[in-house]
Amino acid sequence: MRRWSPSLWIGIGLLAVIVLAGLFAPWLTPYDPLRQDYGAALRPPGPGHWFGTDSLGRDIFTRSLYAIRTDLVIGFWTTYVPMVVGVLLGAYAGLVRGWFDTVLMRVIDTALAFPFLVLIIVILAILGPGTQNIYIAVFLVGWTMYARLARAEMLVEGGKDYILAARTLGYPTSRILLRHALPNIIGSSIVFSMSDFVLNILLVSGLSFLGLGVPAPTPEWGAMVAEGKDFMQQAWWISTLPGLMIVVTGVALALLGDGLTHRLGDRHVTGG
Amino acid sequence: MSPAADAGALLRVEALEIAFRVRGGDVLATRGVSFEVRQGETLGLVGESGSGKSVLCRALLRLLPSPPAQIRGGRVLFDGVDLLALPEARMREIRGTDIAMVFQNPMTSLSPVWPIGDQVTEGLRIHRGLSKSAARDRGVELLRAIGIPDAARRYDDHPSQWSGGMLQRAVIAMAMACGPRLLLADEPTTALDVTIQEQILALLADLQAKNGMAMVLVSHDIGVVAETCDRIAVMYAGTLVETGPAAEVLGNPRHPYTLGLMRSSPRMDEHATRLQPIPGQPPDLARPAPGCPFVERCTFARDACRHESVRLREVAPGHASACLFPESVV
């Protein structure tokens, strides 16, 4: 039947390694990610500190590992809360049409008329910085993409007779939406969420860089890259590993998304 | 130019074998298909979905995407020239001028953004180098000939303004523009209503008679073919199972599949309480078995049918069947 493509396997494998490394960070490294040690500041990579230390003497490897927790959690909330809400709203609009659909689409068009980042910064400026407010800001903007995607898929799927059949059997709209339509339209949103996840991590990194993101001592890849910027000449290693971690996570999710595209999108008809 | 230019055979297909390379193996879409179409004749190619009739039709014009399609063997002689061996540039000249094609869905056969008239005459401008105004004059004439009322005014209409039947007329006009000698019509009326179907078939027959062109009419509907064609070729699971003059094949079918197709069609002229369906399902083309492809569904099957290879053999002059025991088909 459906095959598990190699990219799916590699993606899952890479991601599993990253998640496990984050979970078992305290056992993988002897250092504390927050403890400052001025005597060991700006050490280049070598025995003791495999990836060097930053300007406050913190072990880069340790901080990069602990940052997995921060970044994956951020990526998760900034991606999947908007996805769940957006998909539900979009799919419902595509199913029932009418005034709900008209209003929802105008709201989405309005939100999408502004550049994504500008809108986030405006919202953050109103709410103030902080992780929680990042979630709120990204959510307020992010769901629109999923709503559009789900609505478009729903318009196609809703025209199919099995949805009509469910209606003629008297099933309630919520059941038709959740049990019949969603499993058939969720695929593209899941695939999209893989790249969205990476983009959201980058976004939060960018916001941290601007001082609107994760507050200072918490290890976070984007913030670490930003810190390294000032020492690029004498200590290139500060930015290297966190940057690499972002890339590897991105690659893992991209592979996963690619594999899921084949698996979820594979609706070819056999027989007949 | 070729020694094979025997009397009147405009198109001659010899042992054509087409395979599709898919995940998990090859699917043989056609196997050893041979037939010919004479000048001015209409051949009806009948078969159910998956029989390979549309694939065959497209292969004649080399329109199959490759990969996944692969022509494994055989020749397609048009006027004695093997089309399969021609360079692509020469093939492009033949398409639309000597051989034209009409597809099933008129709604998607025309581009929605250009005026219909311009699309009908595009071939004239490309292949015959007609000026824009000369093409327009000829285009209006063509539209009039295919029964479009008020043709001069409707020349500039866009496809969304016409009905499916009118669009199929336009598609036919487009195919006829350069005066082809062979028209391949792939299910030209399947997407249309029955009254419109009758009009389109009448139009095709009329154009054919006036231009002396040959036609291959592909259809799943044996009734459509019966009313339009001089000869019939019945296709099943990628092979031709019966060929012959229309009256002969329908009046005296010599292959159990042809008979089964006729018996399972509801009739307008008699009322039977029960139809006689063909039992079972068509075979899996990815796993061709030895013997006759129809054996699993055949009510006349004997042991030999499972092992001996079958091929078209003449049962009466001009009438051939691929059944090992054609005389037992009643």
Add this chain to the structure above:
Amino acid sequence: MTVAAAPLLTVRDVHVRFAKPRGLVDLLLRRPASAVRAVEGANLALLPGETLGLVGESGSGKTTLGRAILGIHRVAEGDILYRGRAMGDPMPDWQQRLRREVQMVFQDPYSSLNPRMTIAQTLAEVLRFHRVVPTDGVDDEVKRLLDVVGLPQTMATRYPRAMSGGQRQRVGLARALAVRPSLLVLDEPVAALDVSIQAQILNLLADLREALGLSMLFVAHDLSVVRHVSDRVAVMYRGRLVEQGTRDEIFTAPAHPYTRMLLTAVPQLVARKRARVVQPATEMTEATAGGCPFAPRCPQAVDRCRAEAPAEVRLSPTHIAACHFAGG
């Protein structure tokens, strides 16, 4: 035909209109929606155990009328009565009962089944939702249903994609039969199938009708199929019923020129290359307001037809045609 029997289904002067979509501004200004008339003044009756064939070309409104009976499309004017009671009746449990007693079979066997549910899941869902059988009897009932529609038990765990068109259409039929309906609306149930498979399904329908005493509204464009399955036939053209009668009346003595045009257009299984003349495309020509909708295509049309819409003429107790010339 016993005229005395109370009809199971009555369609009385039914109109169905489709609103054209409105924009946000229209919505806010409460502008009325403009409408397309899909069905105009349809009258039908269906007796218990009877099969009525509803014939017409694309755009005739036959599918719309069939779906209006299922409650999928709203009826703008007129009434649809089931067992003498209006479909919109507020009686408690009436809607629930309608959902069980009136069922639909769809045209496209590829899109009418949820691709992510196995056959057993699809059937079990209906049985559980409508509590057709006690929970512990669902599995047995699924087996029985597969049996009824002639599918082997091994199909239960399959997904639709691993089945042929004919097999899927049997599943669609099993799903409709699961709630033990009295009336089946079949919308082109064999149009997407190959001839040899089509015959299998038509025979199955005949058997089920006999065994279960079902009434059927059989919507189709193919007259030879309709002739094969129907007791009575109704012909639709552009939203109107133009002729109704018993099978023999329609097929041997058609009174409306449109019915005659349909009948002669059906290809016959006889090799007869007919002499052909090019007929002009008239299907897009608009009928004059107030006139007969078929006048632009009618070979018999006279001035009166373009000026005055024909009333229904009753030619026999069972035969009605809407044509000025019906019945001489």
